[in-house]
Amino acid sequence: MAGGIVVFAYSEVGHACLKLLLDRGEKIVALFTHEDDAGERQWFQSCAALAQEHGVPVHTVEPKEGDAVERIVAALQPDLILSFYYRRMIPERILKLARLGAFNMHGSLLPRYRGRAPLNWAIINGERETGVTLHVMVKQADAGDIIDSEAVAIGPDETAGEVAMRIPAAAVKIVARQIDALKAGTAPRHVQDETQANYFGIRKPDDGRIDWSQSARRIVDLVRAVTVPFPGAFTFAHARKIMVWRARIVEGAGRSGEILSISPLIVAAGEGAVELLHFGFENESDHEASAAVLAALSQGDRLGDST
Structure with a gap:
């Protein structure tokens, strides 16, 4: 059955955005998510459990594992691919399978803080503002055209965990504003200013x-x-x-x-x-x-x- 939305999601932002789409009655044809890591504090709700409650097929196979993900997505012929805090790079060949494009929710105000752990890096660097950005997914991480963004303040004494609790609401605002335009293929696009871009790696x-x-x-x-x-x-x-x-x-x-x-x-x-x-x-x-x-x-x- 062709059409619908394939969602790649994890963590609290993934759960919040997936829930909004499900509450709206959007046609979610598959969820790709991660197996929980027993060594990681599970402070966030399960995207897999939410999808299963709504009868959405759940896949935990990773894009790096051969062409299994590509076969599944190709068979679904989705209109959109949406990624909400999914932790793996999705190969360009998979992104191209969505008729109307593939879009990612990134945890910073792009083009600043591309890469991994953007909230943690922003606080380490003394920033007083962060946010989330919905952008077009391309081969290079976090470099595609910006669709929309929402700022989130960082208080001078706030921890990353405290700020993180406000990030999902900001992400949901963006999805609510843009989902109809994304489905119609009319969402606004703005090229990122490469002179303002910086990149940060994963933290151990x-x-x-x-x-x-x-x-x-x-x-x-x-x-x-x-x-x-x-x-x-x-x-x-x-x-x-x-x-x-x-x-x-x-x-x-x-x-x-x-x-x-x-x-x-x-x-x-x-x-x-x-x-x-x-x-x-x-x-x-x-x-x-x-x-x-x-x-x-x-x-x-x-x-x-x-x-």
Whole structure:
């Protein structure tokens, strides 16, 4: 049966956008999604479960796995391919199977912050605004023409998780505004300004290591960017790993990483100082974590040495 929409989706944005389409009664002919990773915090709702509730066929085969995805999509002859926070590049040959085009919801205000983990990178870099952009999918990641975008503010003390809770609503606004035009083939298109484009790669848990030679602002921004539900920022003391979940900028000066005070726990940065508000040794219970760290530290110790 020809026509309809093939959706590639995952995470909370994927769930929210898929739900909008289903609530509108759109003809969703297939969902491609991911198997959940047992090692990842599942803070988001399941796109697969939502699709199954509505009788939509669900596929977890990845585009890189031979031509299985291409065969499935080709047989469906879709009008549209829509991608909402799907985590794999979809080959160009699959994108071309949609009669009216393929479109992706990206988690930044393009052309800024192309690539992976755009919200985390934006907070690390001290941005005060992010957003989502619906764009044409082309061979190069996040480089196609812009259809629509919606800004989302980043508060000076907000974490990536807190901002992420507002991103789905912004994405849904775009889909609601543009779905009829997408189905009619009349959606507006604006070429991205390549002079404003930048690209960021995937972040790994090890990238959360605190560099105490950086400014207090930069350190606190890193903590905000990778705290729960993400793997977290960390440092070392006496060869033990300390997870830092919340911190703030305070006055103080000393050698980078030097503990200036135990209660409260204040550490000198390359510029300024950082008070650690929520922290603990790795894998220790939250209730006892902070007390255990404080008992192991002394004023004048330096954080950061893993040996």
